[in-house]
Amino acid sequence: MEQRDVLVVLFDGLQSLDLTGPVEVFAGANHGVPGAYRIRTASLDGGPVRTSSGLTLTPDLALTDTAPPHTLLVPGGEGTCHPDPRLIDWLRTHAPRARRKVSVCSGALLLAEAGLLDGRRATTHWMLCGTFAERFPAVHVEPEPIYVRDGDLATSAGVTAGIDLALALVEEDLGRDLALAIARHLVVFLRRPGNQTQFSAQLAAQTAQRRPLRDVQQWITENPEADLSVDALAARARLSPRHFARAFREETGMTPGRYVDRVRLEAARRCLEDTADGIEQVARRCGYGTPEAMRRAFLRVLGSSPAEYRRRFQPAGPPVPTA
Missing domain, CATH: 1.10.10.60 (Homeodomain-like)
Structure with a gap:
């Protein structure tokens, strides 16, 4: 069975739930199918980062030491407002080599800043969609869905929508039954369809x-x-x-x-x-x-x-x- 590398990009000011939600889904898949995913985290220089809530996270390695992953996951958070230019340069150069590019919440802004969403369909947190569309007119912003799939790109709305997207990716990789079992285990009552509206x-x-x-x-x-x-x-x-x-x-x-x-x-x-x-x-x-x-x-x-x-x-x- 193919082991899929999941690389999570860390940076100061990220939203911790954007990271932990999807990671728990992929880790849950490993309980059902041992070794299905190898999950690693990486920051620009390999040093610790501080989340928007004050948590300190220590990555596994530096982005410069990573090989092209199967799935590249970019979380959102306050740190996407004024990102380090080196991070954008890394994404522009290295993200296209990943077989699947995934963002949660405002992580889509980092992908867009790197030019990876030009001409593509994407979404982000509903409060940011207007600004997103103005800043990046080449991106086809869809404000309603909780996540949007466009070929090898997948973008999701705020926080918990990243869990929904991760469950959809596990279903794609390993089947519906495992994805639903993970949702049950995480006490996610319902695995929502991507075209469900992202706000009440x-x-x-x-x-x-x-x-x-x-x-x-x-x-x-x-x-x-x-x-x-x-x-x-x-x-x-x-x-x-x-x-x-x-x-x-x-x-x-x-x-x-x-x-x-x-x-x-x-x-x-x-x-x-x-x-x-x-x-x-x-x-x-x-x-x-x-x-x-x-x-x-x-x-x-x-x-x-x-x-x-x-x-x-x-x-x-x-x-x-x-x-």
Whole structure:
């Protein structure tokens, strides 16, 4: 069996979870398939680095002493804002030799700075996508997915999305059953599809400043099955429909209808993940009315039907042993 070298790039100011999340996934694969991955870390000069949370990490070796790995993993963090030019030069020269280039969160900015994402599809943390697109117009930035695969390049959104991407890579290398067993062992309830949106409706929208609009936002979240038309929501906020729609968009950054769509989809996903309820029951509970309406919403946003979503991403099989 081929042993795949995983090389993790370390630098001052990296986000520790961007590193440890994916590394735990690859290490979990080694419990299921001994020797599947050789995981090493490297900094520019081989010296310790300090993470954004204050942890000190000691790498295995210096980047200059590494051979081209199978998978090169570049984490994100505050250190990507003003990277060492030597790191960018190393990435520009050596990263193309890796069979697979992977970034977590703002690590994509380092790959882009090195010119490795020009003409390619990529994502990063949703808060950075606008700046990312402005700084690197040659990159096709996709702000919604939790990770994006484009040939030998794979980029992911913030923090925990790196775990989802690593699980997808393990599935690609070693099979679905092992990837799902690792997810179960790490208490990652669901291995999410890459095209799943990377933020919830509540995070995607701003919190309204005015109390009546905030109350409406909360009501929508708690009652996805209710009448959530503009007229009904406006009445709850004690505003005219026109005034409500205008104020809601100004204060939250999206229309009431789009917010409702996101909340209902999120509620339906949770029902499919957390319960054994039938598709029709989930559709009613989450305000879709009919299973077909829910199916269209899932296909439009997630690229899979509700039944396929549940089937593909439920954990299965025994947990991976720890020893």
